[in-house]
Amino acid sequence: MNRRMALLGLAALAGCGFELRKEPEFLFHTVGLAGFRDDSQLAVELRRQIGRTKLTLQPDFNRAEVVVESLKDQRDKIVVVSTSVGQVREWQLKLDVDYLLRTAQGELLLPRTELRLTRELTYTETQALGKEQEEAQLYRAMQSDAVALIMRRLAAVKLPS
Template sequence: MQRRDLLSLGAVALLSGCGFELRREPDYHFKTLALTGFVPHSPLAQELRRQVLRSPLKLVEDPNRADVIIDVEREIRDKTSVATTTAGQITEWQLRLQLDYSLRSAGGDILLPRTELRLTRDMNYSESAALAKEQEEASLQKAMQVEAVGLLLRRLAAVRLSA
C-alpha cells in the first residue's frame, strides 16, 4: 500500500470517528408546498421550484390544498457602487439579494413570521474587462440565488405542523 493510500484511509477513519457527515437532503414534516407572492418569471421562484422537484415535497398551485405556503412579500435584486476612482469610474460593486417571506399553513396558522433573508457579494470592476465582469456578475447572482433557496429549504425542514 502506498503512503498516499494510508493517509487517505487515515483521514477517512478520523472523519468517521468525529461524527462528520456530508450534508444530505433535509427531511420535511409535511408533504405539499405552495408558493405565493413571487413576481412573474422570478429566477428565485424558478430555482425554488427546481429544488423542490428534487425533494419528496409536492408543489401545488392552489394554496388551499398545501400543507405549507410560502408567502413572499418582497424580492429585490440590487447593485450598488461601493468604490470609485477620482475620475468617477466604478472599481467595486456590491450585489444584493433581498427576500422577505413568511410561512403559514392552509388554515392560516403562522409557522414562521415575516423573515428577512439578505445576501450580498462584493465584486471588483474594471472597464477594460467589462464583458468578463458582466459574466462574473451573472455567476454571482446565480450563486446567491442558489444559496438563498438552500437557506429557505433548510428553514422549511425545521417547520413542524401542529396536529
C-alpha cells in the first residue's frame, strides 16, 4: 500500500512538470568583475560561483563579453530594540548591493539593480561570542542569496546582435 502511494506521488510530480533546478545556461562565455573593493567578500563568493559554471572569469574586464559592475556593496548593523538602560536586545543586519550588467564597450544589458537583504538578530551579553558567530553566519547567508540572484540574472542576459 505504501509503495503504491509513493508511486502515485511520483507520478503526480512527474505529471505536473516539477523539475529540479538545473545549472543555468549562459549565452556568453566570458565575464568580468568591475568596481568591487579588494576586500569584498561578495566578489570572492561571486568568483567562486562563476568558477563552478562553464563561464571563464576574465581578469581584464575590458575583454569580457559581460561585465558585472558593482556600484555598492555595504553591510550595516542597526539597533532595533534596546532596554531602558541602553543594552541592545535586537539588531537588524543589512546587506545592500547595487550592480549593473554591461558589455565591455559600455552597452547596458541590465540597468542598476538594487538588492536589499535584511535579517533580525536577537542579542544578550551573556551569549556574546555565540551571537558574533551567528551574525557572521547570517551575513554569509545573505551574501549567498545575493550571489544566487546575480547568477540568475546573468543567466537571463542576451547579448545584443
